[in-house]
Amino acid sequence: MSQSNQINVSKNTVPILAIVALAVVFAVGLFLVGFDQGHVFSIAFGEQAFEDSYIHELTHDMRHAAGFPCH
Amino acid sequence: MKTFLFLTIVLISGALAGFVHGSSNLILVEPYLDEAIGIENQQLFASGEEDDTLEFWVEYEAYRTWQKGGQILAGVVLGTSTGALFGIVFVLSRHSLPGNNDVKKALILAGIMWVIIYFIPFLKYPANPPTVGEAETVVLRGILYLSFIAISGFAAVGFYKLSKIFKGKKKLVALIGYAVFISAVFVAMPENPDEITAPMDLVNGFRIMSLIAVSTYWIAIGLILGLLWYHFKPNKEVTSFN
Structure with a gap:
C-alpha cells in the first residue's frame, strides 16, 4: 500500500519576473501620481494634454499631501 | 516561491x-x-x-x-x-x-523605509500646500526631490551591503557611514528654489x-x-x- 506525504518547503528563490513586474508597477505609479504633467495623455492627445494636465489635476491633492513638488 | x-x-x-x-x-x-x-x-x-x-x-x-x-x-x-x-x-x-x-x-x-526614502527627504524638501511653489520650477523641484530619495535609498543599500563585511558591534560603522554620507548630501543638495x-x-x-x-x-x-x-x-x- 502506497502512502503519500506532504511537507512544506521554504524556498529562498525569488522569481526575477515578479521583481521586474513590481519594479514596473513602482515606476509607472510613481510617475503618474508624482510627476506627470500631461506626458501620458500626450501620447494620444498631443500638445493639448499638457494644457489640460488631466492626471496632474486628478492627483493634485495627493501630490501635495505626499510631498511631491507641485505648482 | x-x-x-x-x-x-x-x-x-x-x-x-x-x-x-x-x-x-x-x-x-x-x-x-x-x-x-x-x-x-x-x-x-x-x-x-x-x-x-x-x-x-x-x-x-x-x-x-x-x-x-x-x-x-x-x-x-x-x-x-x-x-x-x-x-x-x-x-x-x-x-x-x-x-x-x-x-x-x-x-x-x-x-x-519610512526613515530612508520618506522622512530624511522630507526634512530636506518638506511638503508644501498650494500657493507655495512656482510652475516654472516644478521640474527642477521634482528632479531634486527624486534625486535625494534615490541617493538616500541606494546609499542605505550600499552601506547595508558594507555592514555584512563587519561582525558584531563593528556593523555600527555602516550605520554611522550612512549617517555621515546622507548628512553631507543633505548639506550639498540645493535648497527648494521657491520662496514661501x-x-x-x-x-x-x-x-x-x-x-x-x-x-x-x-x-x-x-x-x-x-x-x-x-x-x-x-x-x-x-x-x-x-
Missing part, C-alpha cells in the same frame, strides 16, 4: 494601505489644502483673473469634489506603486530582518498633517503585508513525496 500569490499579496497590501493614506489625507490634510486654495482664489479675484461670482463658486465646488475623489484614487495608485517597492525589498531582505514573525519583520522594514509667501501657520500645519498621513501609509503597508504573508506564506511550497 508562489509567484502569483506573492504578487497578489504585495499589490493588495499596497492598494489597501494607499486607500488608508488617501482617507487619512481627506481627514487630516484636506482642510489645509482648502485653506491654501482659498488664498489662491482671493489672489485670482484681486488680480482680476477671475470674478467672485456664484458661477465661479459652483464650478469651483464641483472641481474640488472631483479632486477630492482623485485623492482616494491617487492614494490607491501611489500606495500600490510604493507597495511594489516595499514588496521587492521585503522579499529580498526578509531573512535578514529582525523579528520572530513576518508581521514584525514587515513593520520593522516599513519603519526603516503663504502664512507659516498654514504651511507648518499642512506639513505636520502630511507627515502623519504618510506615516499611516507606512504603518498600514507593514501591518497588512506582514499579516497576509504570515497567513498565506507565499514563500512556502508544498512538496509531495511517496
Whole structure:
C-alpha cells in the first residue's frame, strides 16, 4: 500500500519576473501620481494634454499631501 | 516561491494601505489644502483673473469634489506603486530582518523605509500646500526631490551591503557611514528654489498633517503585508513525496 506525504518547503528563490513586474508597477505609479504633467495623455492627445494636465489635476491633492513638488 | 500569490499579496497590501493614506489625507490634510486654495482664489479675484461670482463658486465646488475623489484614487495608485517597492525589498531582505514573525519583520522594514526614502527627504524638501511653489520650477523641484530619495535609498543599500563585511558591534560603522554620507548630501543638495509667501501657520500645519498621513501609509503597508504573508506564506511550497 502506497502512502503519500506532504511537507512544506521554504524556498529562498525569488522569481526575477515578479521583481521586474513590481519594479514596473513602482515606476509607472510613481510617475503618474508624482510627476506627470500631461506626458501620458500626450501620447494620444498631443500638445493639448499638457494644457489640460488631466492626471496632474486628478492627483493634485495627493501630490501635495505626499510631498511631491507641485505648482 | 508562489509567484502569483506573492504578487497578489504585495499589490493588495499596497492598494489597501494607499486607500488608508488617501482617507487619512481627506481627514487630516484636506482642510489645509482648502485653506491654501482659498488664498489662491482671493489672489485670482484681486488680480482680476477671475470674478467672485456664484458661477465661479459652483464650478469651483464641483472641481474640488472631483479632486477630492482623485485623492482616494491617487492614494490607491501611489500606495500600490510604493507597495511594489516595499514588496521587492521585503522579499529580498526578509531573512535578514529582525523579528520572530513576518508581521514584525514587515513593520520593522516599513519603519526603516519610512526613515530612508520618506522622512530624511522630507526634512530636506518638506511638503508644501498650494500657493507655495512656482510652475516654472516644478521640474527642477521634482528632479531634486527624486534625486535625494534615490541617493538616500541606494546609499542605505550600499552601506547595508558594507555592514555584512563587519561582525558584531563593528556593523555600527555602516550605520554611522550612512549617517555621515546622507548628512553631507543633505548639506550639498540645493535648497527648494521657491520662496514661501503663504502664512507659516498654514504651511507648518499642512506639513505636520502630511507627515502623519504618510506615516499611516507606512504603518498600514507593514501591518497588512506582514499579516497576509504570515497567513498565506507565499514563500512556502508544498512538496509531495511517496
